[in-house]
Amino acid sequence: MTNQFAADRTLDARGLCCPMPSVKTALALEQMEPGQIIEVLTDDPVSKRDLPVWAQSTGNELLGMEEDGKTIKIYLKKA
């Protein structure tokens, strides 16, 4: 399944646990332009809850979330 959000960048954070998915996402977004979309891959169940909260508190937009087996794909748009 191709992603529906046409991500500009994919961050593979699988195998990492709290707080690294948020930390890596923040560092990756820092190198991106406003309006660009990042796809974050994680298999950490906590990140499913943490990354949307992270997006809300940093003002970056959560576009959507998909589950593909154990992998959770989270799409964020840089503010």
Add this chain to the structure above:
Amino acid sequence: MDSALQKKGSVTIVLFSGEMDKALAAFVIATAAASMGMAVNIFFTFWGLNAIKKEGGLIKGRNWMQKMLNAMNYGHAKKLALSKLNMLGAGPAMLKAMMAQKRVPSLHEFIKTASAMGVKFYPFEMSMSLMGLKKEDFLDECQDVIGAVTYLSIAKETGINLFI
């Protein structure tokens, strides 16, 4: 952090304890807060100073009491005990192996990440002079050596204050 991650609140942590588990707790919170764009300051005092000491230099200090204290309290980010189940060093070794297996960063890596994300480290002056330690004894990532008044002036403007 750039403009898109404007500072959203702030966290101030006093790390008083010198154990690896407690230092890890401080750095997990610090890096998570930094990722949220928060301003993070960590103040290291007393045993907590060990977390930001450079490796090496067993004998530090001016008089024999300071030298003895520093030799017996030798430690740095890669060499800290646990607050429970230390088992003469077997505990930290096992925890490090378990952390590597779970891809949890080591304390040393957390310190590098935190610093790269703009977390500020301040050693406390009073503990340092008591123990006979100098600024050069600490990692280059450290900011100025500060006193209690500077800490309080930052802490009173901070939303989240933790003492670990």
